[in-house]
Amino acid sequence: MRRAEVLVFLWLACWTALAHANTTLVDDLVAYDFASLAVSLGAGLFGGLGRTLIALLRRATLVGDTKFLLLRDLGVSAVCGAIVYVVIQGYNETASTWWDFPRIGKDTRLLLLLAAGYAPNWAFAAIRRGADGVVQRAHKAIRGTDAPISEVAPLGEK
Amino acid sequence: MIHTLAQFREYAQNAPSLPLDQNRAEVRMYAAVTAILLVLLMVEPTVYLLSVPESVYARTMTISRVSFHVIAAIHLALVLAALPHLTDLMWRPHRLGQLWPRAVACVAAFFAACMWLYAATMAYPLDYGLAWLAYFVRAVVLGGIAFILGWSVNAQHLREAADAPR
Numbered sequence: 001m002r003r004a005e006v007l008v009f010l011w012l013a014c015w016t017a018l019a020h021a022n023t024t025l026v027d028d029l030v031a032y033d034f035a036s037l038a039v040s041l042g043a044g045l046f047g048g049l050g051r052t053l054i055a056l057l058r059r060a061t062l063v064g065d066t067k068f069l070l071l072r073d074l075g076v077s078a079v080c081g082a083i084v085y086v087v088i089q090g091y092n093e094t095a096s097t098w099w100d101f102p103r104i105g106k107d108t109r110l111l112l113l114l115a116a117g118y119a120p121n122w123a124f125a126a127i128r129r130g131a132d133g134v135v136q137r138a139h140k141a142i143r144g145t146d147a148p149i150s151e152v153a154p155l156g157e158k
Numbered sequence: 159m160i161h162t163l164a165q166f167r168e169y170a171q172n173a174p175s176l177p178l179d180q181n182r183a184e185v186r187m188y189a190a191v192t193a194i195l196l197v198l199l200m201v202e203p204t205v206y207l208l209s210v211p212e213s214v215y216a217r218t219m220t221i222s223r224v225s226f227h228v229i230a231a232i233h234l235a236l237v238l239a240a241l242p243h244l245t246d247l248m249w250r251p252h253r254l255g256q257l258w259p260r261a262v263a264c265v266a267a268f269f270a271a272c273m274w275l276y277a278a279t280m281a282y283p284l285d286y287g288l289a290w291l292a293y294f295v296r297a298v299v300l301g302g303i304a305f306i307l308g309w310s311v312n313a314q315h316l317r318e319a320a321d322a323p324r
Contacts, residue, residue, distance in 0.1 A: 039278050039294060046268075046275060049301050053268055056308035057261050062319060063312050070305070106279045107222055114272060 036106075037085075043110050044081015047117015048073040072135045077117035079131075080124050084116035085109075186247055186254075193244040196263060196303050199296060200240060200270050203277075204233040214289055218281045232273070239266035243307075257314060260307050267304035271297045 012018065052073045055061045063069050088104050095101040104112070206215040208230060219229055242259040274297035282290040 035282055035290065036279075039275065039282065039290070042294060042297065043275055043279075046271060046297070046301060049271075049305065050268055053264060053304055053308045056305075056312040057264060059315055062315055066309055066312065106283075107276060110276055110279050 040085050040109065040113055041078065041081065043113035044077050044085070044117040045074055047081065047114040048075075048077025049117075050114070051077070051118050068135050068139060072131050075134070076124065076128050076131045079127050080116045081113050083124075084112060088112060186251060190244065190247040192303060192306060193240065193247055193263070196267055196300070197237065197240045197244055199300055199303075200233070200236045200266070203273075204230075204237055207233055214281070214286050215277065218277050218284065218286070218289070221280060232269075236266045236270050236273070239263060255314075257311055260311050264304050264307035264311065267300050267307060271300035271304060274300060 049070070052066075052070045055069060055073075056063055056066065088109050091101075092103050095103055203215055203219075206213045207219060210216060220226055240263050243263040246253050246256070246259055274293050278290045278293035278297060281293060
């Protein structure tokens with residue numbers, strides 16, 4: 001049975017229409033603006049880094065395990081930055097055809113991606129909850145205890 | 159003047175710049191290397207923006223709608239914000255317990271990283287080869303320095319909270 005499936009797969013792979021579609025897809029992908037995408041991804045990640053820095057600098061929030069906090073914030077900001085990047089690109093493609101709205105320039109897009117990477121609590125709350133769960137499970141699997149990331153410092157009598 | 163051993167010990171306790179404890183002096187100098195790198199990464203664009211008229215960086219940063227004076231003022235402010243921490247490390251180590259120089263340098267490093275990201279975004283469509291990649295690498299390095307400074311501030315917060323009298 002397995003030999004027949006392999007042969008059918010090989011025959012399908014050599015089908016000229018499929019091969020032509022694959023190579024033209026590669027051509028289109030190579031022509032894509034990957035450098036701009038990389039810089040936009042970096043902008044989203046820098047928004048997450050800003051959120052981690054604010055948590056580190058505030059006296060009211062004590063961070064126990066900075067690595068996990070940083071990874072959680074970078075993960076959330078990567079997802080939120082990708083969402084906002086896709087929304088902005090879609091808006092740019094349709095803005096001139098549907099209405100007379102202006103295109104979003106590169107500098108404005110950078111600011112929007114930084115803000116999306118920062119991802120305030122009231123926005124993207126579901127993504128943050130999911131990322132918190134992933135971080136807690138990973139810490140439990142690696143260290144055996146709960147991750148000591150605290151949002152409010154246990155300030156005693158000072 | 160120091161005449162007795164007790165006076166010498168008291169002076170040494172208040173002046174950690176003396177290389178009695180070689181570890182502490184070495185750690186301070188390594189931290190000074192990071193602070194020097196931070197200042198250098200901000201001084202270099204300021205020099206190129208203000209005094210090298212046809213440089214690639216000046217041309218990249220002046221094509222936006224923001225006024226040139228605002229951009230130059232931001233550059234100078236970022237350079238000045240990184241200096242207190244550097245002077246504390248090099249010449250006044252007894253003031254290293256203060257938090258505000260490190261916090262100010264951390265915020266300045268983060269804004270400088272965002273500025274280099276902006277330069278990378280602006281430089282990419284222009285025909286300057288891999289200049290955008292160089293700016294992007296500098297932004298990443300400044301992000302790392304900002305993280306190091308914030309981590310140090312948080313460590314001091316933890317120590318102070320742990321040592322606080324209950």
